[in-house]
Amino acid sequence: MLRPARPGDARNLAALSIQVWLHTYATEGLREALATFVLTEFTEARFQQRIAEPRHRVLVEERAGHLVGYADLDFEAPRKEARVELATLYVQEHFAGRGIGSQLLAACAEEARQRCGCPDLWLSVYHRNERAIAFYRNQGFTECGSFPFEFGGERHLNLILARLS
Numbered sequence: 508m509l510r511p512a513r514p515g516d517a518r519n520l521a522a523l524s525i526q527v528w529l530h531t532y533a534t535e536g537l538r539e540a541l542a543t544f545v546l547t548e549f550t551e552a553r554f555q556q557r558i559a560e561p562r563h564r565v566l567v568e569e570r571a572g573h574l575v576g577y578a579d580l581d582f583e584a585p586r587k588e589a590r591v592e593l594a595t596l597y598v599q600e601h602f603a604g605r606g607i608g609s610q611l612l613a614a615c616a617e618e619a620r621q622r623c624g625c626p627d628l629w630l631s632v633y634h635r636n637e638r639a640i641a642f643y644r645n646q647g648f649t650e651c652g653s654f655p656f657e658f659g660g661e662r663h664l665n666l667i668l669a670r671l672s
């Protein structure tokens with residue numbers, strides 16, 4: 508069942524985010540920079556705040572009473588390509604490849620259309636996250652930029668993708 512997040516989802520959202528993030532990016536094991544990041548970034552309090560913020564819309568996918576994926580839209584991070592940012596799209600690995608990501612994405616485009624009159628979305632993705640990039644390309648997103656960022660004392664690159672109607 509796909510539904511808007513409720514305050515009571517915040518703890519599960521934090522735990523799922525830590526799980527998905529570490530599975531995706533901690534591919535060589537854990538080190539302090541990664542552990543510190545997930546434990547400070549993905550907290551119940553942060554998600555409670557996010558769910559309550561009008562600038563955000565958090566949608567969750569629930570299966571048999573369990574949280575298995577979510578999407579977070581930011582309506583106040585406009586770029587020239589698209590007004591609404593898909594800030595997060597996470598599906599638990601056990602549920603990958605079952606259409607949940609596509610359904611959450613479609614629901615996000617519909618949210619953008621309802622709130623802003625246009626379903627266009629933009630997002631940023633780590634340049635080595637090949638599976639996500641392939642997923643977004645298949646969903647009609649194209650690359651429109653990139654930006655470097657620092658993490659744990661290293662330079663990395665994020666790609667900017669957008670899907671325009």
Ligand SMILES: CC(C)(COP(=O)(O)OP(=O)(O)OC[C@H]1O[C@@H](n2cnc3c(N)ncnc32)[C@H](O)[C@@H]1OP(=O)(O)O)[C@@H](O)C(=O)NCCC(=O)NCCS
Pocket residue numbers: 527531596597598599602603604605606607608609610630631632633636638639641642645646
């Ligand atoms: C990227 C991610 C969101 C995709 O979610 P997902 O639920 O696996 O995506 P879907 O199942 O909708 O689509 C994945 C593939 O399965 C296929 N698929 C399998 N069963 C399907 C079904 N029943 N219905 C629709 N598609 C299905 C899709 O065609 C799709 O193939 P494609 O990528 O070649 O188009 C997910 O893998 C994820 O959370 N990754 C880790 C976190 C991450 O990297 N997030 C993005 C960071 S910006």
